[in-house]
Amino acid sequence: MDFFHYKEQHLFAEDVSITDIANQYGTPCYVYSRKTLERHYHAFTDAAAGHPHLVCYAVKANSNIAVLNVLARLGAGFDIVSKGELARVLEAKGDPSKVVFSGVAKTADEIAFALSHNIKCFNVESSAELKRISQVATQMNTTARISIRVNPDIDAKTHPYISTGLKENKFGIDIKQAFDVYQLAFALPGIEVVGVDFHIGSQLTEIEPFLAALDKVLALVERLKTAGIQLHHLDIGGGLGVPYDSEKPPHPSAYAAEVKTKLHAYPELELVFEPGRAIAANAGILVTKVEYLKCSQDKHFAIVDAGMNDMLRPSLYQAWQSIIAVSPRDDDTPIHNYDVVGPVCETGDFLGKNRLLAIQEGDLLAQRSAGAYGFTMSSNYNSRPRVAELMVDGDQCYLVRQRESQSSLWQGEHLLP
Numbered sequence: 267m268d269f270f271h272y273k274e275q276h277l278f279a280e281d282v283s284i285t286d287i288a289n290q291y292g293t294p295c296y297v298y299s300r301k302t303l304e305r306h307y308h309a310f311t312d313a314a315a316g317h318p319h320l321v322c323y324a325v326k327a328n329s330n331i332a333v334l335n336v337l338a339r340l341g342a343g344f345d346i347v348s349k350g351e352l353a354r355v356l357e358a359k360g361d362p363s364k365v366v367f368s369g370v371a372k373t374a375d376e377i378a379f380a381l382s383h384n385i386k387c388f389n390v391e392s393s394a395e396l397k398r399i400s401q402v403a404t405q406m407n408t409t410a411r412i413s414i415r416v417n418p419d420i421d422a423k424t425h426p427y428i429s430t431g432l433k434e435n436k437f438g439i440d441i442k443q444a445f446d447v448y449q450l451a452f453a454l455p456g457i458e459v460v461g462v463d464f465h466i467g468s469q470l471t472e473i474e475p476f477l478a479a480l481d482k483v484l485a486l487v488e489r490l491k492t493a494g495i496q497l498h499h500l501d502i503g504g505g506l507g508v509p510y511d512s513e514k515p516p517h518p519s520a521y522a523a524e525v526k527t528k529l530h531a532y533p534e535l536e537l538v539f540e541p542g543r544a545i546a547a548n549a550g551i552l553v554t555k556v557e558y559l560k561c562s563q564d565k566h567f568a569i570v571d572a573g574m575n576d577m578l579r580p581s582l583y584q585a586w587q588s589i590i591a592v593s594p595r596d597d598d599t600p601i602h603n604y605d606v607v608g609p610v611c612e613t614g615d616f617l618g619k620n621r622l623l624a625i626q627e628g629d630l631l632a633q634r635s636a637g638a639y640g641f642t643m644s645s646n647y648n649s650r651p652r653v654a655e656l657m658v659d660g661d662q663c664y665l666v667r668q669r670e671s672q673s674s675l676w677q678g679e680h681l682l683p
């Protein structure tokens with residue numbers, strides 16, 4: 267559930283009118299709802315209550331420092347995949363001792379930066395990475411806490427680009443080799459083994475793949491225990507889907523309840539979650555203005571001022587996200603079946619296809635579920651400045667990232683002498 271709703275035919279974020287925001291800050295813009303972020307975070311912590319747990323929000327979903335700070339204030343941990351994401355967490359007053367570091371290509375520099383901030387854990391994705399972490403930690407005269415990210419070879423039944431837990435995917439260590447890698451970890455200097463981790467994909471709408479992966483990982487935990495290797499935490503990754511359309515993903519409470527049941531025999535094992543989308547997606551919308559309507563006999567285009575550089579998901583994954591009028595018309599404007607397209611010079615530049623809308627030029631539209639993998643995947647393609655981000659908190663609206671200026675487009679570029 268989120269806090270975007272209509273009041274007398276006008277869309278509001280909490281208690282602030284979207285039209286007022288667009289008038290003040292311009293379009294396109296992302297608008298986030300603090301209350302929704304908080305609600306979604308609590309859905310996880312409430313659901314996990316009764317078992318030791320830590321919710322490490324996946325920073326890649328939405329890394330605006332105001333978003334991170336709202337979650338940090340609630341006690342959230344963070345799942346990061348780069349030095350830049352750790353720097354953002356620190357800037358947002360996040361606690362590094364609650365940070366887990368995922369990602370397949372951690373550089374020595376990134377490892378050193380994370381070690382200097384004494385993060386909770388590195389989620390190790392290969393033996394080569396494990397050796398590098400050991401080397402860097404030894405050089406720094408410190409110890410790196412690690413989990414092995416295992417690849418359980420489970421079909422997450424999601425889009426192939428966001429499936430990560432199949433053996434043909436680049437992520438994690440084949441679960442069949444994991445035991446040997448744990449033994450290697452034990453033998454290496456500068457390494458403390460603390461956990462196990464998996465993440466099988468994103469936008470999962472069924473619980474079964476999570477549970478199948480968990481069964482395989484618990485079998486590994488047992489085997490390690492028998493060999494005298496006692497783990498302290500089990501990180502089940504992120505991946506819980508959201509209802510973009512008619513999907514019916516399990517509620518965090520149902521998901522966590524099933525996971526907790528499986529962990530009943532392991533009260534000593536802290537449960538770590540890495541949700542990104544489930545916290546942020548429905549806490550944000552992308553507001554855009556209709557620039558032109560272009561209608562031929564058999565095709566209606568709504569050409570809007572936001573494009574694939576602002577919101578890539580529809581173009582990249584053929585993702586469907588709801589598009590609604592900010593102030594639905596009750597006059598005689600005809601309803602047409604529109605392709606809602608952007609200004610970028612690519613045929614694949616669209617926000618949505620075949621949308622029934624009654625709109626006129628100048629109208630505002632909102633693309634829903636845009637709080638995750640929206641702004642963070644945006645670019646300057648076609649030399650388009652990245653858009654403003656706003657956060658609503660009750661009846662207040664705060665600018666949390668200003669719209670980029672024209673000159674910022676070539677910042678850091680130089681002419682030849």
Ligand code: LLP
Binds near residue numbers: 324368428504506541
């Ligand atoms: N943990 C790890 C190690 C991950 O790789 C990811 C996402 C997450 C957690 C968070 O997953 P979530 O709870 O958000 O599903 N750009 C794509 C999604 C890519 C997800 C990559 N990894 C999209 O827009 O659908």
